[in-house]
Amino acid sequence: MSTSMRITQRRTPKISSLMWGALALFVAALWAFPVYWMLNSALLPNVTLQSSTPTFIPFGGSLDNFVAVTASGTFFSALGVSLTVTSITVVCCLSFAFLGALAISRFRFRGRKGFILALLLVQMLPAEGLFIAQYRMMANANLLNSVLGISILYIAAVVPFTIWMLRGFVTGIPVELEEAAMVDGLTRTQAFLRITFPLLAPGLVASGVYAFLQAWNEFTIALVVMTSDTSKTVPLWLRGFMQSSATRETDWGQVMAASTLVSVPVIIFFLLVQGRMSSGLVGGAVKG
Amino acid sequence: MTAVQTQPEATPDSAQGTRSPHRARRRLSAPYILLIPSVAVLVAAMGYPLIWQVITSLQEFGLAQQFGQPPKFVGLQNYTQLLFDSYTWAVVARSLTFCLVCAGATMAIGIALALLMKRVHKLIRNILQTALLLAWAMPLVAAMTVWIWLFDWRRSVVNWVLTEAGLNFQGYNWLAAPLTFYVVAAIIVTWMSVPFVAFSVYAGFSQVSEEVLEAAQMDGATGLQRLLHITIPMIRPVLAIVLLLQVIWDLRVFAQIKMLQDVGSVPSETNLLGTYIYQLGTGSGDFGMSSAVSIFMLVLTLAVSWLYVRRMIREDEAT
Numbered sequence: 001m002s003t004s005m006r007i008t009q010r011r012t013p014k015i016s017s018l019m020w021g022a023l024a025l026f027v028a029a030l031w032a033f034p035v036y037w038m039l040n041s042a043l044l045p046n047v048t049l050q051s052s053t054p055t056f057i058p059f060g061g062s063l064d065n066f067v068a069v070t071a072s073g074t075f076f077s078a079l080g081v082s083l084t085v086t087s088i089t090v091v092c093c094l095s096f097a098f099l100g101a102l103a104i105s106r107f108r109f110r111g112r113k114g115f116i117l118a119l120l121l122v123q124m125l126p127a128e129g130l131f132i133a134q135y136r137m138m139a140n141a142n143l144l145n146s147v148l149g150i151s152i153l154y155i156a157a158v159v160p161f162t163i164w165m166l167r168g169f170v171t172g173i174p175v176e177l178e179e180a181a182m183v184d185g186l187t188r189t190q191a192f193l194r195i196t197f198p199l200l201a202p203g204l205v206a207s208g209v210y211a212f213l214q215a216w217n218e219f220t221i222a223l224v225v226m227t228s229d230t231s232k233t234v235p236l237w238l239r240g241f242m243q244s245s246a247t248r249e250t251d252w253g254q255v256m257a258a259s260t261l262v263s264v265p266v267i268i269f270f271l272l273v274q275g276r277m278s279s280g281l282v283g284g285a286v287k288g
Numbered sequence: 289m290t291a292v293q294t295q296p297e298a299t300p301d302s303a304q305g306t307r308s309p310h311r312a313r314r315r316l317s318a319p320y321i322l323l324i325p326s327v328a329v330l331v332a333a334m335g336y337p338l339i340w341q342v343i344t345s346l347q348e349f350g351l352a353q354q355f356g357q358p359p360k361f362v363g364l365q366n367y368t369q370l371l372f373d374s375y376t377w378a379v380v381a382r383s384l385t386f387c388l389v390c391a392g393a394t395m396a397i398g399i400a401l402a403l404l405m406k407r408v409h410k411l412i413r414n415i416l417q418t419a420l421l422l423a424w425a426m427p428l429v430a431a432m433t434v435w436i437w438l439f440d441w442r443r444s445v446v447n448w449v450l451t452e453a454g455l456n457f458q459g460y461n462w463l464a465a466p467l468t469f470y471v472v473a474a475i476i477v478t479w480m481s482v483p484f485v486a487f488s489v490y491a492g493f494s495q496v497s498e499e500v501l502e503a504a505q506m507d508g509a510t511g512l513q514r515l516l517h518i519t520i521p522m523i524r525p526v527l528a529i530v531l532l533l534q535v536i537w538d539l540r541v542f543a544q545i546k547m548l549q550d551v552g553s554v555p556s557e558t559n560l561l562g563t564y565i566y567q568l569g570t571g572s573g574d575f576g577m578s579s580a581v582s583i584f585m586l587v588l589t590l591a592v593s594w595l596y597v598r599r600m601i602r603e604d605e606a607t
Contacts, residue, residue, distance in 0.1 A: 023404065024413070028418075035434075037445065052443060096329065103319035117597060125589065126536075128561065132570070136337070160326075163326060216427070217427040235427065250440075266426075
């Protein structure tokens, strides 16, 4: 009896673990399907996509759609705008946030708690709650459709969380290291630059990628303040590309190729910082 | 002897002594100086518009004012007008319902997937995690174009699959009626937000000690009992923070709704708070009213955010 019990005990977990495994694979397929479908459609010619039965594997596919998308020229103009805006945002955010993180993690000063509180609250403000006012402000300052204007809005939107993220890294480096260097005769600034700064590199990279992703993907503010055709950022261009082809018969192959072009760099960068970003959002609630 | 020894050091010491009050003052102002750039950009890009918005929400500021007529102070008239406008209430009710349905579905599926990750073999877990990461990493606008294509009424995969399954969905236009419009929007928003919940909760599981779970198992607790009475209470801080974030994020689903509306549905029937403000501000040019709705939305989000921030600070002090 004991042997038969042991056998059933061993077999049931096996069957159920197979079931759970199958379920997990099914869910994985479900979640990855839109991404797969984007790549699949991007490789297929429009004739195939217009048939009433979908083609699930891109046999005989080609890169024609990608060629067509990039040939239109508007893609590169949008790419230029996005690259400029994103670079300005990343550089400014990193330097501002670096100083800010230093202030709140290495100094105890009056108003520190209030500042942290304000940072976390501001970071949660929805863009839709302010964008009409920001639009007016930009219009009054003649900064509509300008790279500078939208960069200022992006820096303000991204810098709070960047400070919060970097602060975690700065706190993680013991002050004792700096103090030891100061005992050895370095000034506080020297100690910081030579000892702490190099150790912060991973934090700066993670925060930089975070700022990059935010600025690169942003849609809402851009929609409001970048209204002219020549000042479109990549997300706005993609939306416009889909709309312009929607008036005729939508060329989904090209739209998906365009989406792929926009997504691939983002996915690569995202995979680099994913862990850091989510642990920043849930704070000390998840350790390790 | 001590006197002799300290003597040579006295000179640098006293030199530092004369410098120290100056140094101390510099140290005191240092954090404020470090904060100047961040505070300046926040004041310029958020503080100023916020103040303008508060003032404008108390003014009549429509198309006439945009063409140069000075705005008229009307007190709380915009707000009372909103209060007695049934359409505003419809939009608010829709937004809250949409937010709660999406946040609820996201939490339930996210927790279920986190449990599933714990259950399955490492190889399968990696496959599942990679799939979730792909969905999470997709840029919003690109993801929206793909979903619009997936639900395209002429030849979408979704309609094809449903038709093959025996239901007649040939040529069915999901985005035409408000209800199915919201179903599609909710599916998309949930698809986008589940990975974050699943990963955060899964990370939370790693804090639950195996010994406690084993002890409970030896005492005869079933898997469900262990989950409800040990695991869930132990990861409550994570669950609370993740839920609050979902509520905040699902209240502001602008881009998703806007892009679905673009494809061809009646905006007035499908507006949520974000798109309503957008329509008031850019479409009708009624800055007074759109400011009032914006303020309402900000207050609503801040109320929920406040709970989140309080938790974050508590968790932060605990570490």
